Amino acid sequence: MISRKIKKHSLILSRRIKEGSELSRMSEQNSPELGIILSAFEQVKKAKYLASDKAAFDRCENYRKELLQNQEEITYEIFNSDHRATVQDICAKAASSSSWCRFLYFIVKSIAQPAVLEIGTNVGMSGSYILEAMPDFSDSKFRTMEGLPQLCELSRKQFAVIKRKVDCKVIQGLYENTFPDVLQEDIQFNALFIDGNHQKEPTLHYFKELKKKAANPAIFIFDDINWSEGMQEAWMQIRTDPEVNYSIDLYEQGIVIIDKSDQNRNVDFELHLSY
Numbered sequence: 473m474i475s476r477k478i479k480k481h482s483l484i485l486s487r488r489i490k491e492g493s494e495l496s497r498m499s500e501q502n503s504p505e506l507g508i509i510l511s512a513f514e515q516v517k518k519a520k521y522l523a524s525d526k527a528a529f530d531r532c533e534n535y536r537k538e539l540l541q542n543q544e545e546i547t548y549e550i551f552n553s554d555h556r557a558t559v560q561d562i563c564a565k566a567a568s569s570s571s572w573c574r575f576l577y578f579i580v581k582s583i584a585q586p587a588v589l590e591i592g593t594n595v596g597m598s599g600s601y602i603l604e605a606m607p608d609f610s611d612s613k614f615r616t617m618e619g620l621p622q623l624c625e626l627s628r629k630q631f632a633v634i635k636r637k638v639d640c641k642v643i644q645g646l647y648e649n650t651f652p653d654v655l656q657e658d659i660q661f662n663a664l665f666i667d668g669n670h671q672k673e674p675t676l677h678y679f680k681e682l683k684k685k686a687a688n689p690a691i692f693i694f695d696d697i698n699w700s701e702g703m704q705e706a707w708m709q710i711r712t713d714p715e716v717n718y719s720i721d722l723y724e725q726g727i728v729i730i731d732k733s734d735q736n737r738n739v740d741f742e743l744h745l746s747y
């Protein structure tokens with residue numbers, strides 16, 4: 473346990489030391505999508521935000537504060553479990569941190585006509601940032617998937633408060649049932665955030681199917697790539713996939729870019745955004 477922690481922190485330290493050279497290596501590539509990741513990373517690191525971005529972050533973080541006081545009990549029957557947890561506990565344990573959400577926000581904001589898929593709505597924390605980042609027109613699309621019905625309801629309410637003209641749907645149900653329907657929908661996603669069901673085989677299955685479904689180019693973001701050995705193996709397969717042009721390993725998250733018009737393959741970068 474202690475040796476794993478030491479290994480993690482020395483790895484993160486070495487990434488911080490070589491951050492400047494990694495960023496300049498990224499900027500030397502002629503990839504607009506890599507440029508999006510680079511710019512999102514730098515904006516979050518420097519924390520110099522426009523007033524409109526700051527206002528959006530404040531709205532999202534006010535929602536987080538509400539969630540952290542919400543004692544509604546959530547039941548896990550849909551997973552055949554008698555587990556129960558309060559919204560405040562779920563938010564504290566499973567929702568993305570504000571740094572990660574800001575990073576996502578800037579990625580989505582840089583895409584002219586975003587079509588975003590999120591696997592793992594949870595309480596709608598990352599989803600709120602995604603929606604806030606979207607241009608206010610109905611050609612923008614957002615699909616987010618969640619099994620727990622009460623969390624779907626909570627997220628729908630929050631997304632309605634954000635009031636975007638975006639074509640937005642919270643898809644309720646177990647992924648085993650809903651994923652095939654998402655694949656049938658006539659949307660070519662250009663940003664895909666895989667943050668639910670953190671197991672090796674499902675993660676690889678989502679990637680294999682979504683590669684066929686995605687727009688060209690597309691940005692895939694995988695959360696919790698170091699969560700377990702299985703997730704580490706999944707990430708290794710994803711980043712070395714022959715269709716992948718660029719991968720950015722951020723320790724907690726892994727990003728791959730697929731752009732069929734780009735000749736580069738499997739060019740890897742390593743950074744660290746925040747704990």
Ligand SMILES: C[S@@+](CC[C@H](N)C(=O)[O-])C[C@H]1O[C@@H](n2cnc3c(N)ncnc32)[C@H](O)[C@@H]1O
Pocket residue numbers: 566567568591592593594595596597598599617618619620623645646647648667668669670
């Ligand atoms: C880590 S949370 C998502 C966090 C959220 N994206 C954020 O950043 O705030 C993962 C969610 O996936 C849902 N989930 C996991 N496995 C699932 C499955 N097989 N079917 C449906 N939902 C599932 C869980 O209920 C949980 O709310």
